[in-house]
Amino acid sequence: MHRPQDPDFEARVRRSFGKQSVMETIGARMTEVAPGATTIALAVAPHICQQHGFVHAGIVSTIADSACGYAALSLMPAGAGVLTAEFKINLLAPAAGDRLEARGRVVRAGRMLTVAQAEVEAIDGERRKTVAVMTATLVTLEGREGIAD
Amino acid sequence: MHRPQDPDFEARVRRSFGKQSVMETIGARMTEVAPGATTIALAVAPHICQQHGFVHAGIVSTIADSACGYAALSLMPAGAGVLTAEFKINLLAPAAGDRLEARGRVVRAGRMLTVAQAEVEAIDGERRKTVAVMTATLVTLEGREGIAD
Amino acid sequence: MHRPQDPDFEARVRRSFGKQSVMETIGARMTEVAPGATTIALAVAPHICQQHGFVHAGIVSTIADSACGYAALSLMPAGAGVLTAEFKINLLAPAAGDRLEARGRVVRAGRMLTVAQAEVEAIDGERRKTVAVMTATLVTLEGREGIAD
Amino acid sequence: MHRPQDPDFEARVRRSFGKQSVMETIGARMTEVAPGATTIALAVAPHICQQHGFVHAGIVSTIADSACGYAALSLMPAGAGVLTAEFKINLLAPAAGDRLEARGRVVRAGRMLTVAQAEVEAIDGERRKTVAVMTATLVTLEGREGIAD
Numbered sequence: 001m002h003r004p005q006d007p008d009f010e011a012r013v014r015r016s017f018g019k020q021s022v023m024e025t026i027g028a029r030m031t032e033v034a035p036g037a038t039t040i041a042l043a044v045a046p047h048i049c050q051q052h053g054f055v056h057a058g059i060v061s062t063i064a065d066s067a068c069g070y071a072a073l074s075l076m077p078a079g080a081g082v083l084t085a086e087f088k089i090n091l092l093a094p095a096a097g098d099r100l101e102a103r104g105r106v107v108r109a110g111r112m113l114t115v116a117q118a119e120v121e122a123i124d125g126e127r128r129k130t131v132a133v134m135t136a137t138l139v140t141l142e143g144r145e146g147i148a149d
Numbered sequence: 150m151h152r153p154q155d156p157d158f159e160a161r162v163r164r165s166f167g168k169q170s171v172m173e174t175i176g177a178r179m180t181e182v183a184p185g186a187t188t189i190a191l192a193v194a195p196h197i198c199q200q201h202g203f204v205h206a207g208i209v210s211t212i213a214d215s216a217c218g219y220a221a222l223s224l225m226p227a228g229a230g231v232l233t234a235e236f237k238i239n240l241l242a243p244a245a246g247d248r249l250e251a252r253g254r255v256v257r258a259g260r261m262l263t264v265a266q267a268e269v270e271a272i273d274g275e276r277r278k279t280v281a282v283m284t285a286t287l288v289t290l291e292g293r294e295g296i297a298d
Numbered sequence: 299m300h301r302p303q304d305p306d307f308e309a310r311v312r313r314s315f316g317k318q319s320v321m322e323t324i325g326a327r328m329t330e331v332a333p334g335a336t337t338i339a340l341a342v343a344p345h346i347c348q349q350h351g352f353v354h355a356g357i358v359s360t361i362a363d364s365a366c367g368y369a370a371l372s373l374m375p376a377g378a379g380v381l382t383a384e385f386k387i388n389l390l391a392p393a394a395g396d397r398l399e400a401r402g403r404v405v406r407a408g409r410m411l412t413v414a415q416a417e418v419e420a421i422d423g424e425r426r427k428t429v430a431v432m433t434a435t436l437v438t439l440e441g442r443e444g445i446a447d
Numbered sequence: 448m449h450r451p452q453d454p455d456f457e458a459r460v461r462r463s464f465g466k467q468s469v470m471e472t473i474g475a476r477m478t479e480v481a482p483g484a485t486t487i488a489l490a491v492a493p494h495i496c497q498q499h500g501f502v503h504a505g506i507v508s509t510i511a512d513s514a515c516g517y518a519a520l521s522l523m524p525a526g527a528g529v530l531t532a533e534f535k536i537n538l539l540a541p542a543a544g545d546r547l548e549a550r551g552r553v554v555r556a557g558r559m560l561t562v563a564q565a566e567v568e569a570i571d572g573e574r575r576k577t578v579a580v581m582t583a584t585l586v587t588l589e590g591r592e593g594i595a596d
Contacts, residue, residue, distance in 0.1 A: 019200040022208060025174065050215075051168035051298060057233045058214050059171060062207025066199075084206045085560060086584055088237035088386040088535055090413050090433060092406040107431060108390040112559065113532060113586070115388045115431070133405060133413070135388060135433055137533055137584060139560070149200060234411060235435055237386055237535040239562045239582055241555040256580060257539040261410065262383060262437070264537045264580070282554060282562070284537055284582055286384055286435060288411070317498040320506060323472065348513075349466035349596060355531045356509025357469060363505050364497075382504045386535035447498060 002036030002106055006078040013038065013070045016149035020066060028063050030070070036106035038070040043099045044122075055095035060102075060120055060132050064089060067104030068116035068136040073149055075109045080140050081148045085113070087136035095131045097124030107135075114138040151185030151255060155227040162187065162219045165298040169215060177212050179219070185255035187219040192248045193271075204244035209251075209269055209281050213238060216253030217265035217285040222298055224258045229289050230297045234262070236285035244280045246273030256284075263287040300334030300404055304376040311336065311368045314447035318364060326361050328368070334404035336368040341397045342420075353393035358400075358418055358430050362387060365402030366414035366434040371447055373407045378438050379446045383411070385434035393429045395422030405433075412436045449483030449553060453525040460485065460517045463596035467513065475510050477517070483553035485517040490546045491569075502542035507549075507567055507579050511536060514551030515563035515583040520596055522556045527587050528595045532560070534583035542578045544571030554582075561585045 006012060010033045017023065017030045023040075026048050032039040040063045042048075042055070050056040065087055073082040104118040120132040141148075155161060159182045166172065166179045172189075175197050181188040189212040191197075191204070199205040214236055222231040253267040269281040290297075304310060308331045315321065315328045321338075324346050330337040338361045340346075340353070348354040363385055371380040402416040418430040439446075453459060457480045464470065464477045470487075473495050479486040487510040489495075489502070497503040512534055520529040551565040567579040588595075 016200045020198070020205065021195055022197050022199065022205040025196045046170055047174045048171050049169070050171065051165045052230070052232075056169065056171040056211055056214075057236070058207055058211025061210045061214075062205055065205075065207050065210075081201070083201075084240055086237065086239040086533065086562075086582075087206070088235065088433060090235040090405075090435065091233055092413055107388075108428070115390055115533075117431070130406070133415070133433060135386060135431060137388065235384065235413075235433075237582060239554075239584065241562055256537075257577070264384075264539060266580070279555070282564070282582060284535060284580060286537065314498045318496070318503065319493055320495050320497065320503040323494045344468055345472045346469050347467070348469065349463045350528070350530075354467065354469040354509055354512075355534070356505055356512050359508045359512075360503055360505025363503075363508075379499070381499075382538055384535065384537040385504070386533065388533040389531055 002075050004035045004075055009074045012149060013074050017070060022062065026059055026062060033074060036071055036075050038067050038104050040067045040102045041099055044097055055100060057091050060095050061089050063102040064118040064120050064132060064134040065136060067102040067118045068134060069138055071104040071106050071116045072114040072138040075106060076140050079148055080142050083139045083141055085137040085139050087134055089132055089134040091132050093129055093131045095122055097122040099123050112140055151224050153184045153224055158223045161298060162223050166219060171211065175208055175211060182223060185220055185224050187216050187253050189216045189251045190248055193246055204249060206240050209244050210238050212249065212251040213267040213269050213281060213283040214285060216251040216267045217283060218287055220253040220255050220265045221263040221287040224255060225289050228297055229291050232288045232290055234286040234288050236283055238281055238283040240281050242278055242280045244271055246271040248272050261289055300373050302333045302373055307372045310447060311372050315368060320360065324357055324360060331372060334369055334373050336365050336402050338365045338400045339397055342395055353398060355389050358393050359387050361400040362416040362418050362430060362432040363434060365400040365416045366432060367436055369402040369404050369414045370412040370436040373404060374438050377446055378440050381437045381439055383435040383437050385432055387430055387432040389430050391427055391429045393420055395420040397421050410438055449522050451482045451522055456521045459596060460521050464517060469509060473506055473509060480521060483518055483522050485514050485551050487514045487549045488546055491544055502547060504538050507542050508536050510547065510549040511565040511567050511579060511581040512583060514549040514565045515581060516585055518551040518553050518563045519561040519585040522553060523587050526595055527589050530586045530588055532584040532586050534581055536579055536581040538579050540576055540578045542569055544569040546570050559587055
């Protein structure tokens with residue numbers, strides 16, 4: 001289990017997520033925040049799809065990356081900001097159904113670098129299927145003008 | 150240099166890109182198509198940003214992934230479809246400026262798997278800066294119901 | 299749980315591992331084989347280290363890649379061969395201690411592509427610490443001259 | 448072009464490479480060092496192979512990772528050490544022939560993080576073929592006991 005350094009971590013994470021205007025554009029919302037873990041839900045809809053009618057891999061990445069990034073931020077000290085250094089995603093199955101859920105969790109939290117992983121599930125009625133797995137490296141930013149969360 | 154198998158490759162790539170509804174949502178358009186290479190341009194705008202006002206890494210990935218995928222498709226036989234198996238992206242600098250350009254090119258085209266790389270530049274007035282590099286693995290789909298490009 | 303297609307999967311995996319001469323060079327051995335999962339152990343020793351005295355990231359990758367590859371092979375039909383298309387590894391902590399253990403497991407087994415993940419732990423006396431995580435994409439080869447496992 | 452901060456960069460890189468005992472084990476040597484770029488050569492030999500007689504993907508990774516890491520170190524200040532945070536490698540073709548050459552070059556050098564890419568070629572008589580491409584993230588370590596290069 002991870003211990004947050006900032007007791008106010010949940011409010012901070014939700015506030016920062018609220019500033020990600022892209023989430024409103026694609027129709028995503030943050031459903032759960034715990035120390036070192038977050039969940040983001042996305043309704044499957046035509047305006048976020050690729051040519052075969054599945055959610056575009058980049059949009060699947062958008063929610064998985066934010067799920068990882070906010071899992072990381074939840075463990076960072078107050079006043080710090082989070083940036084993604086890199087990520088890798090494997091698309092395991094077409095992202096189709098009613099909605100997607102990206103669950104991110106911290107694998108290792110360092111002072112400077114945090115590694116997190118996310119799993120994205122497609123939910124179709126009662127059925128759940130893993131459609132993607134991501135591993136991301138996040139950077140803790142401290143004392144940078146304009147980069148706080 | 151790559152030799153396309155389908156003489157109609159450019160029209161096919163552009164037609165398929167035109168079916169990626171997410172591109173209209175984010176404001177991206179395909180600017181160049183050559184055998185084994187494509188370019189996608191994206192205007193930087195508030196509705197695709199993350200919490201610090203930069204374009205979200207997932208949206209940068211969206212154009213880089215499609216630039217790779219369509220670079221791959223341009224070399225595939227007529228009737229084939231393309232799917233992304235996985236990609237990895239490194240974010241080198243904040244994605245800010247007037248617009249982004251993702252240039253994808255095929256590194257190796259196999260019968261079943263194609264590897265492509267993309268570079269994303271941010272253009273701000275006269276200045277160009279590389280903000281991300283991606284490596285992607287694409288799958289050639291043949292004879293699958295509903296999956297053609 | 300994964301169901302092997304080849305009842306002889308364990309013997310086949312161990313026989314193929316026995317042909318990986320690099321494993322003798324570095325001092326690795328396969329300890330466990332189950333359907334969709336394998337474990338490889340490696341004694342930490344000076345001849346596999348980098349400049350700070352830790353096991354080189356490439357050697358950590360060697361056992362993690364084989365743990366993933368053989369987890370994949372364990373689910374493939376008899377006569378098939380396995381090749382790694384790509385992998386990504388995050389090094390979480392220096393690979394030091396008495397020995398390393400790489401545990402690979404299949405995340406999704408497809409006809410053509412299998413995705414597997416590995417975790418590498420460093421064991422130092424009674425202490426265990428995760429030092430690396432890998433995600434790999436493996437290809438099933440069928441009917442290729444000289445490429446069977 | 449990259450400007451080294453340490454005028455003694457080449458000697459420092461070669462000295463550190465000389466301490467990577469794994470390189471002697473596998474039969475690799477550093478052939479070129481320039482600011483932000485290095486080349487490592489590896490003779491193909493039975494003791495570094497996998498089950499089909501090709502050089503093991505992990506050994507290909509070993510030289511590619513060091514080519515990236517030392518390309519990064521060549522641009523770091525005197526007294527700093529380099530560690531690999533993560534890398535991703537795509538294996539494009541079987542690693543066979545007379546020898547392999549991994550050429551690493553820095554894509555972006557930051558104060559804390561450096562991104563580098565490597566290409567690995569297999570040389571067989573007069574023929575050269577790209578067999579792998581890697582992207583790596585390297586960390587600059589300063590002021591850590593025992594971690595200098």
